[in-house]
Amino acid sequence: MKAPRSVSLTVNGDALSGDASPRMLFSDFLRDVLGKTGTHVGCEHGVCGACTVIVDGVAVRSCLMFAVQAEGADVKTVEGLADGDELHPLQKLFSEHRALQCGYCTPGMLMIAIDLVNSSDSLSEQDIKVGMSAALCRCTGYEGIIKAVAAYAEQVHGKPIKRENDNG
Amino acid sequence: MGVIAVAGLTRITGWVFDVVSELQKRANPVKPPLLDILAPSSLAEALSLLSEHGDAARPLAGGQSLVPLLNFRLSRPDILVDLNRIANLAYIKDVGDQIAIGAMTRERAIEESDLVRQVSPLLQEATTQIAHLPIRSRGTIGGSLANADPAAEYPAVVLALECEIVVQSVRGERRIKAADFFEDILTTALAPDELLTEITVPKAPVGSGFAFVEIARRHGDYALAGVAAQITFANGAPTDVRLAVCGAGTTASRLTVAEEIIQRYGVGAEAIKAASDAAAASVDPMSDLHASADYRRRLAGVMTSQAVEKAAQRAGVRS
Numbered sequence: 001m002k003a004p005r006s007v008s009l010t011v012n013g014d015a016l017s018g019d020a021s022p023r024m025l026f027s028d029f030l031r032d033v034l035g036k037t038g039t040h041v042g043c044e045h046g047v048c049g050a051c052t053v054i055v056d057g058v059a060v061r062s063c064l065m066f067a068v069q070a071e072g073a074d075v076k077t078v079e080g081l082a083d084g085d086e087l088h089p090l091q092k093l094f095s096e097h098r099a100l101q102c103g104y105c106t107p108g109m110l111m112i113a114i115d116l117v118n119s120s121d122s123l124s125e126q127d128i129k130v131g132m133s134a135a136l137c138r139c140t141g142y143e144g145i146i147k148a149v150a151a152y153a154e155q156v157h158g159k160p161i162k163r164e165n166d167n168g
Numbered sequence: 169m170g171v172i173a174v175a176g177l178t179r180i181t182g183w184v185f186d187v188v189s190e191l192q193k194r195a196n197p198v199k200p201p202l203l204d205i206l207a208p209s210s211l212a213e214a215l216s217l218l219s220e221h222g223d224a225a226r227p228l229a230g231g232q233s234l235v236p237l238l239n240f241r242l243s244r245p246d247i248l249v250d251l252n253r254i255a256n257l258a259y260i261k262d263v264g265d266q267i268a269i270g271a272m273t274r275e276r277a278i279e280e281s282d283l284v285r286q287v288s289p290l291l292q293e294a295t296t297q298i299a300h301l302p303i304r305s306r307g308t309i310g311g312s313l314a315n316a317d318p319a320a321e322y323p324a325v326v327l328a329l330e331c332e333i334v335v336q337s338v339r340g341e342r343r344i345k346a347a348d349f350f351e352d353i354l355t356t357a358l359a360p361d362e363l364l365t366e367i368t369v370p371k372a373p374v375g376s377g378f379a380f381v382e383i384a385r386r387h388g389d390y391a392l393a394g395v396a397a398q399i400t401f402a403n404g405a406p407t408d409v410r411l412a413v414c415g416a417g418t419t420a421s422r423l424t425v426a427e428e429i430i431q432r433y434g435v436g437a438e439a440i441k442a443a444s445d446a447a448a449a450s451v452d453p454m455s456d457l458h459a460s461a462d463y464r465r466r467l468a469g470v471m472t473s474q475a476v477e478k479a480a481q482r483a484g485v486r487s
Contacts, residue, residue, distance in 0.1 A: 022205040045236035058305040064235040133387045134300030
């Protein structure tokens with residue numbers, strides 16, 4: 001019963017499958033079985049956010065899910081953002097705003113930001129700070145990350161975000 | 169010669185060590201203990217699995233607290249009964265003067281529900297303060313209540329709103345009052361074969377104001393202390409005062425003395441100060457690495473005054 005079982009799912013539009021023992025975490029399955037090493041693993045208890053991926057349309061911690069629970073799921077990882085050599089608009093903004101240094105947290109940051117921006121039609125700077133607190137960066141600091149996500153929100157929502165020093 | 173031989177041996181030993189640890193890692197690249205996951209597709213099937221396996225099995229809801237415990241191997245069940253494949257356990261229904269919420273309803277669905285915002289704004293506001301968006305994507309209301317973390321938001325909310333918790337087992341159904349549900353730290357009235365299936369939440373009365381306030385060192389961390397308030401007013405005077413605290417004891421609890429003070433003396437500055445002092449005096453928090461017991465006690469008082477002020481303002485009673 002505890003033997004590996006086959007898990008079939010869609011990752012970035014590709015139908016994939018692999019074997020996972022019941023206790024294998026989804027994050028390990030993505031990296032070690034499917035070879036999708038763009039998803040990073042940090043704390044492995046849901047705190048750091050590095051392993052965040054999009055499952056059935058919403059950002060989730062892949063270290064707090066079992067691989068077998070992803071059977072039939074539609075998953076998007078950082079590898080699915082760029083279109084060939086053309087970076088995703090959010091990736092370009094991360095580059096422009098120097099929102100990464102070592103890059104370890106970046107895959108999780110990107111997936112969180114995409115869900116945060118796409119699941120809302122209006123965000124304030126404070127909303128972005130609160131939303132992006134779902135992932136930890138330990139080197140470049142958060143200024144550039146907040147700026148990049150704010151710029152992305154303005155692109156997607158087609159209007160300027162509300163800043164903290166705005167009155168009303 | 170001897171030195172070279174030792175260096176060579178060290179190198180070979182190191183290489184052997186590397187290969188062995190790499191093989192071990194490949195053979196066992198996982199954090200949680202050896203376990204099996206059974207994923208029933210119906211409630212009846214889940215209940216019979218829990219009945220059959222007893223203490224060896226644990227229900228797996230959103231997993232946002234259980235999976236970290238498994239990854240640390242602080243919890244070592246033989247079997248997880250995964251509730252995520254059961255249809256009909258995730259819903260928010262309008263049932264007259266209450267709403268009924270299925271246990272597997274994601275926190276995110278509650279946060280985004282127009283119905284919840286309209287009829288139980290306290291529940292909605294508390295939900296936005298649970299951890300972070302990706303955690304709320306999977307975390308469920310039933311899982312949070314059954315886990316009974318004393319610092320979690322939902323136990324304080326269901327105590328304040330006097331919700332009813334519906335549990336089922338192969339032996340039948342029980343409806344447990346929130347006041348009787350939380351027994352101790354991470355301990356509830358649920359028997360090992362019982363599953364929490366639904367929560368009923370009374371709608372906020374006309375003329376009521378609400379607030380959920382909490383303080384944490386970083387946004388999204390468990391609260392050092394938090395207070396849920398729902399206060400109903402008639403002609404500017406409180407007629408029904410509900411205050412509950414989290415993070416300041418082994419379970420969330422009602423702040424009954426503070427409630428009485430507000431009920432009797434209203435929401436003037438002096439009454440709020442007295443209620444805040446009473447709240448601080450009534451809690452029995454623990455010291456841990458995040459905060460001392462004294463500091464948490466003080467925060468429970470501060471959160472009480474902030475929650476009462478905000479609830480009164482929202483009811484249009486205080487400016």
